[in-house]
Amino acid sequence: MLLIRNAEVYQPAYMGRQDVLMAGDHILAIQKNLELGSLASGTEVIEAEGQILLPGFIDTHVHITGGGGEGGPHTRTPPIRLTDLTKAGVTTVVGCLGTDGFTRSMKDLLAKAAGLEEEGIRVYAWTGSYQMPVRSLFDHLEEDLLHLPRVIGVGEVALSDHRSSQPTVEEVKKLAASARVGGMLSGKPGLINFHLGDQPGGLSMLMKICQDTHIPLTQFLPTHQNRNEDLFQEALAYGKAGGYMDFTTSTVPAFIEEGEVPCHQALARALDAGIPIERISFSSDAQGSLPVFDKTGKCTGLEVGSAASLFQAVLEAVRLEGISLETALQTITSTPAKIMNWQDKGVLQVGGKADAVLFNVDEQRIETVIAKGRIMIQNQEVVVKGVFE
Known part of the structure; x- marks a missing residue:
């Protein structure tokens, strides 16, 4: 059991100063001046x-097996490490393949996820895959949704x-129909995560x-x-x-x-346009390549996305x-x-999952990260490392 005392709690709605008691993987109580008694x-x-x-933060677009490759095999980005995520406060992640769905595969993705x-x-x-027709693990993507619990x-x-x-x-219409039916049959959202280019x-x-x-x-x-x-203006109409x-x-x-709209500006403008916050999310594209192309389409530079950018954009x-x-x-x-229909994640509530982040306001830094009720980062020190870290 884990008790967090005298924190200013954001559910994300502000709840004031509270004590939060976690037991195993769930939140047992949220109240002021909690008395434990025999516990x-x-x-x-x-x-x-x-x-x-x-x-705990949720990141719905991460290249957990690595991405890149647009500049040749030597530009394939490395797989993500556990602490790349936990130090950024991310406790729930959705992994994906990218441009290179050939040297990386669904089998690789699912093994890394596990x-x-x-x-x-x-x-x-x-x-699925970046290219169409999408390459699912089973013959039909509906079967992936039905038979692979991790696939959403x-x-x-x-x-x-x-x-x-x-x-x-x-x-794309046929793909949407398959995803929708697969989602219905499996009891999952069956969403399609589309990459939008220039x-x-x-x-x-x-x-x-x-x-x-x-x-x-x-x-x-x-x-x-x-x-x-231009894409952002189109996105406002879409929203x-x-x-x-x-x-x-x-x-x-x-x-x-080159004209990318920074996330903080995009959020402010979307809210000003009347888009409800319940339909606006951030994702990091962590471990994805951030390639720069010249006018001929040749890759002239490459950096790597970071999960740390997620909360930084919120701040x-x-x-x-x-x-x-x-x-x-x-x-x-x-x-x-x-969006993912996860009713017990993304909020601090009694009965919800025990995923949380303690943030030091004065120092503007993440101090402690808890995932599944377990302390992963404490006082900025890594408590739990990946096997090969």
């Missing part, structure tokens, strides 16, 4: 005076990008599919919607029509110079845009949990 002798206590307690889960965090996966949807599938397979509306038309294709069929916009989770101003908006937090100066939204913490925090906690 006191067997309970570890964290004194959290001057710190805020937040739900490994991270055994090391101490919650891990899910998107099935399809992705990342590339649209409007020179690296994509340039799919047609009809091809070319125009990706979101308009999804809008057309929803107009031509009974498939709702909420069947899709398109990411990188802040990639450039107003009822679709989810997902902004990528990992970036490099060259992207900003920038608070500091630079004046957005309240409890609003900005939802982009990496309760909103992705609602």
Whole structure:
């Protein structure tokens, strides 16, 4: 059992100063001045005076096996490590393949996901591939959703990008139908996580599919919607029509110079446009490559996405845009949990999962991270490492 005393608790809604008691993998109590009685002798206590307690962060787009490769085999990015996630406060992650779905596979992805889960965090996966037709583990992606408990949807599938397979509306429509049926049969969301590139038309294709069929916009989770101003304007219309908006937090100066909309600005502008926070999320694209291409399409530079950018973007939204913490925090906690239909994650509530982050406001740093009721990081020191760290 673990007791966190005198923390300023954000559910993400602000709850004031509370004590939080965790037993195993669940939150047992949240109340002021909690008395343990006979339980006191067997309970570890964290004194959290001057710190805020937040739900563990959820990152729905991470290349856990590594990404990249656009500049040749030597530019394949390395797999993520457990502490790359826990030091960033991420306690639940969804892994995906990227441009290179050939030297990396679904088998590799699922094995890495299982490994991270055994090391101490919650891990899910998107099935399929960047290119279409998507390459699922079973013959049909519906079977992946049905028979692989860790698989929650399809992705990342590339649209409007020179690296994509340039799919047609009809091809994407059939994919959406399969994902929807697979989700219904398996009791999962069956979402499709779409990668959006710099070319125009990706979101308009999804809008057309929803107009031509009974498939709702909420069947899709398109990411990188802040990639450039034109795409962002298209994303605002998409959000107003009822679709989810997902902004990528990992970036490099060259992207900003070329017109990428920083996440803090994207969030502020989306909220000003009337998009509810319940449909706006951030994801990091961690371990994905951040390639720079010249006008001929040649890769001229490459950096790697980081999970640490996730919470940093939330803090920038608070500091630079004046957005309240409890609003900005939802982009990496309760909103992705609602999108994925995870009722016991992304919030601090009695009966909910014991995933939490203690943040030192004065020092502006993550102090302690708890996943599955287990302390992973304490006072900035790594308590639990990955097997090969």
